[in-house]
Amino acid sequence: MKLNLKIWRQKDAKSEGKLKDYTVDNISPDSSFLEMLDILNNDLIHKGEEPIVFDHDCREGICGMCSLHINGHAHGPDSEITTCQLHMRKFKDGDTIVIEPWRSAAFPVIKDLAVDRSAYDKILQAGGFISVNTGGVPDANAIPIPKEDADESMDAAACIGCGACAATCKNGSAMLFVAARVSSLAKLPQGRVEGARRAKAMVAKMDELGFGNCTNTGACEAECPKGISISHIARLNREFLSAKLKD
Amino acid sequence: MNCFLVQSSVGRKLVMSISGCCLVLFLLFHMSMNITAVFSAEAYDAICAFLGANWYALVATVALAALVVVHILYAIWLTLQNRTARGSQRYKVTVQEANVSWSSKNMLVLGFAVLAGLLVHFFNFWYNMQFTEIMGEHVNSLGTSPVSGAELIAYHFSKLPYVIIYLVWFAALWFHLTHGVWSMFQSVGWANKTWYPRLKCIANVVATLVFAGFALVVVVFYIRSLC
Numbered sequence: 471m472k473l474n475l476k477i478w479r480q481k482d483a484k485s486e487g488k489l490k491d492y493t494v495d496n497i498s499p500d501s502s503f504l505e506m507l508d509i510l511n512n513d514l515i516h517k518g519e520e521p522i523v524f525d526h527d528c529r530e531g532i533c534g535m536c537s538l539h540i541n542g543h544a545h546g547p548d549s550e551i552t553t554c555q556l557h558m559r560k561f562k563d564g565d566t567i568v569i570e571p572w573r574s575a576a577f578p579v580i581k582d583l584a585v586d587r588s589a590y591d592k593i594l595q596a597g598g599f600i601s602v603n604t605g606g607v608p609d610a611n612a613i614p615i616p617k618e619d620a621d622e623s624m625d626a627a628a629c630i631g632c633g634a635c636a637a638t639c640k641n642g643s644a645m646l647f648v649a650a651r652v653s654s655l656a657k658l659p660q661g662r663v664e665g666a667r668r669a670k671a672m673v674a675k676m677d678e679l680g681f682g683n684c685t686n687t688g689a690c691e692a693e694c695p696k697g698i699s700i701s702h703i704a705r706l707n708r709e710f711l712s713a714k715l716k717d
Numbered sequence: 718m719n720c721f722l723v724q725s726s727v728g729r730k731l732v733m734s735i736s737g738c739c740l741v742l743f744l745l746f747h748m749s750m751n752i753t754a755v756f757s758a759e760a761y762d763a764i765c766a767f768l769g770a771n772w773y774a775l776v777a778t779v780a781l782a783a784l785v786v787v788h789i790l791y792a793i794w795l796t797l798q799n800r801t802a803r804g805s806q807r808y809k810v811t812v813q814e815a816n817v818s819w820s821s822k823n824m825l826v827l828g829f830a831v832l833a834g835l836l837v838h839f840f841n842f843w844y845n846m847q848f849t850e851i852m853g854e855h856v857n858s859l860g861t862s863p864v865s866g867a868e869l870i871a872y873h874f875s876k877l878p879y880v881i882i883y884l885v886w887f888a889a890l891w892f893h894l895t896h897g898v899w900s901m902f903q904s905v906g907w908a909n910k911t912w913y914p915r916l917k918c919i920a921n922v923v924a925t926l927v928f929a930g931f932a933l934v935v936v937v938f939y940i941r942s943l944c
Contacts, residue, residue, distance in 0.1 A: 699910055
């Protein structure tokens with residue numbers, strides 16, 4: 471495959487960036503999107519040019535590091551996959567592909583396509599945990615949990631914190647991320663105890679870090695690589711409002 | 718307890734949700750009242766006389782105006798915050814995501830269209846009805862009684878430009894409500910996967926009822942003016 475690429479190049483956080491044109495040739499349709507970028511970077515290094523900086527780690531859809539906005543979609547045009555799981559067979563020979571970094575005030579660009587997503591870490595540090603020592607692994611069914619609750623908790627826990635929700639949201643809202651973290655713990659007895667404190671602390675930190683207000687467009691759910699439902703946002707709203715009304 | 722309605726993003730959405738809910742209930746009441754005019758001018762005028770410049774009507778009007786102001790101010794405030802959160806650097810390529818409605822991404826624009834229609838409506842009706850009564854006048858700017866609501870409706874909707882303006886206004890309201898009605902349930906947390914299709918269906922039904930009810934009066938009176 472031969473592809474025309476328009477890639478965001480930005481020297482550092484303070485510099486102005488711009489889209490730069492590149493052409494890659496002999497790309498296998500079976501190669502992943504990140505492998506295609508590796509090939510391009512290899513060519514750039516051989517030419518003596520600076521390679522394109524982009525985040526990546528596990529390359530199997532778990533770590534949430536790859537964070538590219540491809541042709542208007544977070545993680546590219548396929549559904550419920552991360553950028554590293556996107557393959558070039560989703561594109562046609564001769565296609566033009568525009569690759570941009572996440573755009574959100576809370577995710578400033580570090581360099582080229584890499585952004586600083588430590589804001590999500592700070593939200594987690596504010597309350598995305600249980601503060602008791604849970605000890606060793608208990609016997610199975612020592613604490614009975616309804617199947618529906620366990621399923622919902624696991625669905626929410628599938629969030630990899632990649633930032634696609636805030637990057638897609640026209641309001642730059644991180645509600646889906648926060649909701650997934652709150653929901654995954656609120657549906658389990660161990661996490662339920664601190665549910666009210668957690669919801670208040672994480673929402674407060676989210677607001678403090680400059681994320682926007684959720685207006686229920688559902689764009690986050692549509693672009694989430696793990697298909698996290700906005701029903702978790704409804705649960706976060708319930709958790710937060712009931713906690714505040716009890717204050 | 719009150720500060721979270723100002724300081725928290727979830728609290729601010731609660732304010733939008735509750736004020737929006739009250740306004741939707743008012744729209745349904747207003748629409749039901751208007752439909753009376755299609756069947757009986759006397760009955761409609763009786764309602765207009767009942768809801769004139771009485772103290773309870775004035776208190777309700779002030780409360781309603783306060784809700785409208787709060788809803789608009791919060792909408793502008795939330796939008797400004799959201800624009801800041803989005804950042805100064807925007808995507809070069811954007812697409813409409815699957816299953817994301819156009820209305821949901823254009824609520825402020827639709828809201829301003831609704832507000833513009835509301836101002837025309839105030840000039841046409843409120844100014845010639847309740848405001849005339851408040852000022853102690855017995856005759857409005859059109860030379861009719863401020864409680865002759867049916868006559869005012871017949872006068873304004875015999876003019877095609879007003880018919881078009883009002884129908885466009887109702888269309889903007891329809892789009893606004895298709896997102897707003899289900900969204901208010903989501904914002905207070907009364908939603909889940911089972912109820913999303915039901916809530917969106919309820920939103921479409923409410924929006925269509927409001928549109929059809931208001932539009933019916935406009936169209937019927939325009940057709941009558943042609944006969």
